[in-house]
Amino acid sequence: MTDSPDRQPLAASWRIALAAILLVGGWLRFYRLDVPSLWPDEMLVALMASFPPQYIAKWALALEVHPPTYHYFYSLVEQFGLSDFALRLPSAMAGTASIWLMWRAGRLLFGEGAGLFAAALLAGNPLHVWLSRQVRPYALMVFFFLLAFIHLALYIRTGDRRGLWKAMLANLPLLLTHYISILIVGAEGALLAAAALPRLSGRRVKDLLLFAAVSLASFAPALPFFLTMMAKRQDMNARVPFDVVLDRTLEYAQGLFNLFSHPALTWALIALWAAGLLLVAARARDRLGWLAYSLGFMALPFAVILYQRYNTFYFSSHISFMLPAVVLPAGYALAVLARRSRLIPPAAALTAGALAALILLHDHARLYREDSTIISWWHFGTFKAMARELPVHVRPTDQLVFSDMSLPNSINWYLRRFSAMNPVESPRLGQDGPAVVHFLSNGESVGNLFGSRADIEKTGRVLGRWKLDALNVTSVEIPREPVPAVDVLPFEFTATGHPGDFFSKVRSMEGLAVKPDWGGSLHPSRYRTPGWAGFEFVNGLGEAAMSVTAGLSFENIGEGDAIALEYSVDGGPAARVDVSGGPDRNRFVSVPLSLAPGWKRLLVRVLLACAGRTPYGYGGSLQTVQLKTLSLWACPPGQTGPCDQRLFEAQVRMAQQGYLGIGFAKESSAPEQSLTLPESGLAVHDEGPPGWKVLSPDAPDKQVTVTVKASALKGGAVFYPRTGGGSFVSVRLGGPDGPELFRLTGLHGSWTPIAAMYPLALPEGQDAELSVTLSGQWAQLWVYGGSALFRRPR
Incomplete structure (x- = not known):
């Protein structure tokens, strides 16, 4: 068997030109590879790859829209270095190697001249240069796709199964890295079938079946993640108007030619591409099949995208595997325009040099500076610069409150390398002076x-x-309140997670951060290291006897997370009470404190520890355990009446404040469910936004039960009860006699907020039947259409 066309020896001038093109392409990809600072998508890869393999898998099942393979790969990469250069090195290497593969593909399908020019065009392609400088999978995907592209073409040309096996081997990392590979492999299968039709034989049919079987087997490890993602992420199934997806598709296809450089480059490359199509049709009819093969990887995926009207997680980077369909025809046009074979090597090298000069001169600020950015709509700033500047502006005892969890996680990634003083990971607040909060x-x-x-x-x-x-x-400087004195009974103290309230009342703190959402809360600032908040009280009643109770309102949904309360008197040893072990359905706990009469000074510490096992949000899970309020009540021992009522009302108020937020859910967030309403005793009112109805008993002394049957839910559910005037809403699992999951009690003279979103901890992934009891005329359940339950927002 003779060597394939892409294996024939090259003349020296062609080898020199190819080396020059590779050198230029490599320079564009490796030059200042440590800049800019990692942007959010890159940072997400770096952060997630730092977690154990079990966490990465759970995170991919719970939150991610890609299989976990790429993050597993980067867990290995991070063993060799955490610098931006080290993290981007695999992409830069794959991007440079892809230039050589493009040369091989062009030489195989359209001749040596087209291959050399195609390599030059890819070397200076703005999209490919950018992808080759990112901690994202797309440069690697282009590399593996080109391998499959070449070997599949060799199989179609020769029928040699070795080419088919090599193509299927190259498809394996594609299928395990990104779900867009479904479109790639689908296009490969369609093109294989089309190529086999004119000379259909039993062997070709077997090869097609082999390709299908191996492709399915290759995708099998990613299939559970894909099916879970499609079931959970409603946005992945959302269909947009055809004109919208067509407009986006044309926009992103343009990015294949020129993502960000000078507009003239776009039209020049489009003209070359169109000329290449016409020239192949006019001058090289024997290559029309290969032109159709190349364009098939653009036309077939676009047809599926348009048919499905898909517009979620869709950008030029996602279709970067279509680059051969762009640069190969353009490369053929340039080879024809060069006219003479001896002119092609220097012209190709000059083409690569001209494109490189354009990028270095026109686009240097967009690629090669610390603050460079391409994705302006998903840009929080330069995390690396923030990490360098932050220790200069803040003191070790200053407190930081971030608007978004992605910010501290990303800044902390660099702070660990740049600064011994880390106010993000190791916050602390002493006993003296006001709290300075940024x-x-x-x-x-x-x-x-x-x-x-x-x-x-x-x-x-x-x-x-x-x-x-x-x-x-x-x-802001927040003044600290004096140490509260228990100088009258009954006594009540409450500190919430609101920064203005918490920092004014806490006596000392270490290792806790503030989450400024849903009323405010505290969470640990690092994994597997408990953070704590200390509160101090003095006894102003001398030897008077009293009963003292601490109450904690919290959320603890993380596996292995823990909340504990420690208290000590007059500098003595601390008593410890383990309050909650995650995941915990409880959201409020009261703890009686054993205090001898005559105590002088009481120190209460709440400890929060995050095990880091349950995925929660961007780059981590520190917010799976949160403290929302701490209260302390002191009452005369054994007294009934006012003190008991005060304690009861305080506990009820804390339970009422256990909602996640204020705001009605979207109709699309309702899982499949059915409501069964009682035949009598129920009043239905139209209130609130259009479509929402309020269910409540039709008389003060009535109690009614609404039955809700919901399909399997993952990640929890929320619903909208409302109470006032001594009424209550109770939710039991499996019927009226089942275990109680939730109770919301009303207080006379006040209502709980409209649109308060309360969580329900349902059995994970199982169908559930719930009995929602509304007791009293002021007990309400707000529903939309036939839905009472909604998916818990993240």
Whole structure:
């Protein structure tokens, strides 16, 4: 068997030109590879790859839209270095190697000249240069796709099964890395079938079946993740209007020619591409089949995207595997325009050099500076610069409140390398002086606690407004309240997770961070290291006897997470009570404290520990355990009446505040379910936004039960009860006599908020039948259409 066309010896001038093109392409990809700072998508890969394999798998099942393979690969990469250069090295290497593969593909299908020019065009292609400088899978995907592209073409040309096996081997990392590979392999199968039809034989049919079977087997490890993602992520199934997806498809296809460089380059490359199509048709009819083969990898995936009207997680990078369909016809056009064979090597090398000069001169600021960015709509600033500047502006005892969890995780990634003083990972607050708190946001709001800087400035004395790279920072000094004295019974103290309240009342703190959402809460700032908040009280009643109870409102959904309470008297040994072990359906616990009469000073510490086993959000799971409020009540021992009622009401208020947030869910977030309403005793009112109805008993002394049957839910559910005037809403699992999952009791003279979203801890992944009891005329259940349950937001 003779060597394939892409294996024939090359003349020296061609070898020199190819080496020059590779050198130019490599320079564009490796030059200043440590800049810019990792942007959010890159940072997500780096952060997730630092977790154990079991966590990565659970995270991919719970939150991710890609299989976990790429993150497993980067877990290995991170063993060799954590610098931006080290993390981007695999992409840069794959991107440079792809230039050589493009040369091979062009030489095989359209001749040596087309191959050399195609390599030059890929060397200076703005999209490919950018992808080759990222901690993202797309440069590696282009590399493996080109391998499959070449070997599949060799199989079609020769019928040699070795080419088919090599193509299927190259498909394996594709199928395990990104779900867009389904379109790639589907196009391969369709093109194989089309190529086999003119000379159909039993052997070709067997090869097609072999290809299908091996492809399915290769995708099998990713299949559970794919099916789970499709079931959980409703946005992945969302269909948009055809004109919208067509407009986006044309826009992203243009990015294949020129993602960000000078507009003239776009039209020049489109003209070359169109000329290549016409020239192949006019001058090289024997290559029309290979032209159709190349274009098939553009036309067939686009046809599926348009038919499905898909527009989620869709950008030029996702279709970068189509680059051969762009540069091969354009490369053929340039080879024809060169006219003479001896002119092709220097012309190809000059083409690569010209494209490189354009990028280095015109686009240097977009690729090769610390603050460079391409994706402006998903850009929080330069994390590396933030990490360098932050220790300069804040003291070790200053507190940081971030608007988004992605910010501290990303800044902390660099802080660990740049600074011994790390206010993100190791916050601490001493007993003396006011608390200095810096609120950091990439907008005007911070979480949903503070809608503007003016709201922030109400928490204390404003020290200043300043910028940390792209972040707005408002610095506030919050005065500390005196140590509370138990000088009258009954006594009540409550500290919430709201920064203005918490920092004014806490006596000392270490290893806790504030989450400025849904009323505010505290969570650990690092994994497997407990953070704690200490509160101090003095006895102003001398030897008077009293009963003292601590109450904690919290959320603990993480496996292995823990909440504990420690208390000590007058400097003596601390007593410890383990309050909660995650995952925990309880959200409130009261703890009686054993105190001897005559105590002088009481220290109460709440400890939070995150095991880091349950995926939660961007880059981590520190927020799976949260403290929302701490209360302390002191009552005369054995007294009934006012003190008991006060304690009861305080506990009820804390339970009422256990909602996740205020706001009605979207109809699309409702899982499959059915409601069965009682035949009598139920009143139905139209209130609130259009479509929402309120169910409640039709008389003060009535109690009614609504039955809800819901399909398997993962990640929990929320619903909308409301109470007032001594009524209550109770939810039991499996019927009226089943275990109680939830109870919300009303208080006379007050209502719980409209649209308060309360969580329900349902059996994970199982169908559930719930009995929702509404007792009293002021007990309400708000429903939309036939839905009472909604998926828990992240």
